[in-house]
Amino acid sequence: MTAEEQLFSDVTTPQGRAGWAAIIADPAAALIALDFDGVLSPIVADPEQAYVLPAAVDAMAELGGRIGTLAVITGRPVQAALRLGGFAGRAGLEKLIILGQYGVERWDAATGELTTPEPPAEIQQVRDRLPALLAECGQPDLYVEDKGRAIGVHTRRASDPQAALDAITGPLLDLADELGLQAEPGRNVVEIRAAGFDKGSALQGLVAERTAGAVAYAGDDLGDLAAFDTVDRLRAAGTPGLLLCSASDEQDALRPRADVVCAGPAGIAAFLTHLAGAL
Ligand SMILES: [Mg+2]
Incomplete structure (x- = not known):
């Protein structure tokens, strides 16, 4: 050999x-x-x-x-x-x-x-609805990372990152679910992106x-x-x-x-x- x-x-x-x-x-x-x-x-x-x-x-x-x-x-x-x-x-x-x-x-x-x-239209809906949704969660000032085909909401810069993450995770998962998108919770971040x-x-x-x-x-x-x-x-x-x-x-x-x-x-x-x- x-x-x-x-x-x-x-x-x-x-x-x-x-x-x-x-x-x-x-x-x-x-x-x-x-x-x-x-x-x-x-x-x-x-x-x-x-x-x-x-x-x-x-x-x-x-x-x-x-x-x-x-x-x-x-x-x-x-x-x-x-x-x-x-x-x-x-x-x-x-x-x-x-x-x-x-x-x-x-x-x-x-x-x-x-x-x-083109990014799916549903991502644009996330972009449009995110400010009101974060305000409802009491977290209007979180850093939103817009990647075009994905949008990440970061809590690392919040005064209490874990509390902020806890407040937004459920509503963001629901939003992704409603729009047929995929939500990926991570370390101090929830990212919503196109599924599939x-x-x-x-x-x-x-x-x-x-x-x-x-x-x-x-x-x-x-x-x-x-x-x-x-x-x-x-x-x-x-x-x-x-x-x-x-x-x-x-x-x-x-x-x-x-x-x-x-x-x-x-x-x-x-x-x-x-x-x-x-x-
Ligand atoms: Mg490899």
Whole structure:
């Protein structure tokens, strides 16, 4: 066994073998989607320095010309993935698709276009109704962070942050519920945002758009579980799939569900190189 082969496990599961075989049999119909952080780029102390491994970009470029659809699906904004990935203008990646912010944003290498849909109208309703609602809660002076597609109400600067949080959490959850939005309570903050965006729905939408005949997905963290669920559902419905885990000491949730376990981003790059070589 070569050093490269030891960076990833064999495809041992029957479903994974079916996914691998389907990709090899008809690469033009296949879709390969890759998470960014911890899969293409190593996890580092400063996320602004999480550059994609050169070996990963090389492997993607090799795959790019042979696979029907090659995509990156990330929680990061597209611009951050482009800056840290060096994908733009790279030979072999002329058809790369990046779905950023869990599928809210999309960038197509083929056109160089970045599309961000309008925020849902319900977010504007939150914006309009928030001042009166916070006043009713006795908390008119809280810091409101407007992110466009999400609005966060912060209590950290209040004289009693916990009391302020207790006062607003229920009414904000109710408001989100009424408008069909998602409310996320956090540390001294409640954020209201559009529901329905995660890596699973992003992958599902892309597979449907591309009418992919086989799909592979690589992830490393809890946010990737939704995409793993999507591949499992596709497989149950007859579309072969292959699940890759970029293993780390920090997070083990994906490992038991993966068909191939890779030794971090270097292992992912080695596996993608191996796959490109098999096509
Ligand atoms: Mg990740």
